[in-house]
Amino acid sequence: MMIKFLQLLGKSTRASFTKLGRASFFLIQIVSGIASVLPRPRLLLKQMYSVGVLSFLIITISGLFVGMVLGLQGYYTLSDFGAEETLGVMVAASLVRELGPVVSALLFAGRAGSALTAEIGLMKATEQLSGMEMMAVDPIKRIISPRFLAGLLSMPLLAALFSAVGIIGGQLVGSGLLGVDEGAYWSQMQANIDFQDDIINGVLKSLVFGFVTSWIALFEGYDSIPTSEGVSRATTRTVVNSAFSILGLDFILTALMFGDD
Amino acid sequence: MQHTNTQDTLVGLFVAAGIAGLFFLSMQVSNLSSFTEHDSYTITARFENSGGLKVKSPVSAAGVKIGQVTGIRFDPKTYQSVVSLSIDVQYNNLPEDTTASIFTAGLLGEQYVSLEPGGSDDYLKNGGNIEITQSAIILEKAIGQFLFKSAEEKAEGKKK
Structure with a gap:
């Protein structure tokens, strides 16, 4: 009984380590494949369309609503202390530092990451990838790397859009509906949000999230069992693992970036 | 296509x-x-107590922001707080006998340095020093003094 348990533990540990190894090797291949994407921008452009442009709507609408909710909740809490004027700071700081990068990355994983996994997994199931190899076309360079680069580039843009739209949404609710002074909303924000500490760190966060989410999505697709069940499992794993890594990494990044204040 | x-x-x-x-x-x-840092000059001011002043707190004159606090350190010789103020270079005509005070914006707002120009014809230069300063008002201290005083008055009233 005990031996069996130990065997099981060892097996799963070994399996997860080999998977990690495969994922790391895969990452090296992707990154070295990026160089061959650059002379062919059309490949990248097509992926930017399906990864970025098609996520545009969900990101902006979610951003608007998140900002509006922040404005509403922030107002109720801050008005207890007579500090409604700092609503702008609260909305902007929470969006730029945390919610912008994190929520847009979670949406990105759900919207674009799952699509990438399903696409690559189906390509594998229908043997398009091996077909390419037969024609001496490297599927990593042709299929994977452009998608990775598109995800990496789209993520910071989407996060910035999310934050910007959210701040405007907070202003709409805060000063349009609840009567916070519009000038105070913006000026307090400008006085307290630092370009280096807040904006740049937020962009860095979203770059990291874009990197990790695209990596996970592409790897899960590439590594999936080439059956319909395998692809569906891989898609689920993409969303779950991306969400875990985004939230876990966010904690680590926040501790590193905003720790010594 | x-x-x-x-x-x-x-x-x-x-x-x-x-x-x-x-x-x-x-x-x-x-x-x-x-605000950009490169077109500014630095002056220092010594306070008995700089209270809750922080780096990046605003520096204002007549209510207008003209610079920011770039450093606060404790001087172990004089037991004073030495505050470095970075002032925008377009306001380079602050008189030498300018006074610096630490005020609080609103009751619970952040603290800032307020400069009140004096009447001297010589201007403060980069690395200059503000001689006359007024420390931050520590709210707890003020409340404590107020309570103590009113208790004392009550006690005196009873005696009479």
Whole structure:
């Protein structure tokens, strides 16, 4: 009984380590494949369309609503202390530092990451990838790397859009509906949000999230069992693992970036 | 061909919107547009107590922001707080006998340094020192003194 348990533990540990190894090797291949994407921008452009442009709507609408909710909740809490004027700071700081990068990355994983996994997994199931190899076309360079680069580039843009739209949404609710002074909303924000500490760190966060989410999505697709069940499992794993890594990494990044204040 | 053209346009729009968002965040939301450090000069002021003043707190004259606090350190010889103020170079005509006080914006707001120009004909230069300062008002101290005083008055009233 005990031996069996130990065997099981060892097996799963070994399996997860080999998977990690495969994922790391895969990452090296992707990154070295990026160089061959650059002379062919059309490949990248097509992926930017399906990864970025098609996520545009969900990101902006979610951003608007998140900002509006922040404005509403922030107002109720801050008005207890007579500090409604700092609503702008609260909305902007929470969006730029945390919610912008994190929520847009979670949406990105759900919207674009799952699509990438399903696409690559189906390509594998229908043997398009091996077909390419037969024609001496490297599927990593042709299929994977452009998608990775598109995800990496789209993520910071989407996060910035999310934050910007959210701040405007907070202003709409805060000063349009609840009567916070519009000038105070913006000026307090400008006085307290630092370009280096807040904006740049937020962009860095979203770059990291874009990197990790695209990596996970592409790897899960590439590594999936080439059956319909395998692809569906891989898609689920993409969303779950991306969400875990985004939230876990966010904690680590926040501790590193905003720790010594 | 038509299809890829619309795709190109949409990607272009997306990238432009993303960059516009970033631009909006850096210009409208953060302090990038309001103050840049390289065109400023530094003066120091010594306070008995700098209270809750922080680095990056605003420095204002007549209510207008003219600079920011760039450093606060404790001087172990004089037991004073030495505050470095970075002032925008366009306000280089502050008289030498300017006084610096630490005030609080609102009851619970952040603390800032307020400069009140004196009447001297000589101006403060880079590395200059403000001689006359007024420390921060520590709210707990003020409340404590007030309570103590009113208790004392009550006790005296009873005696009479």
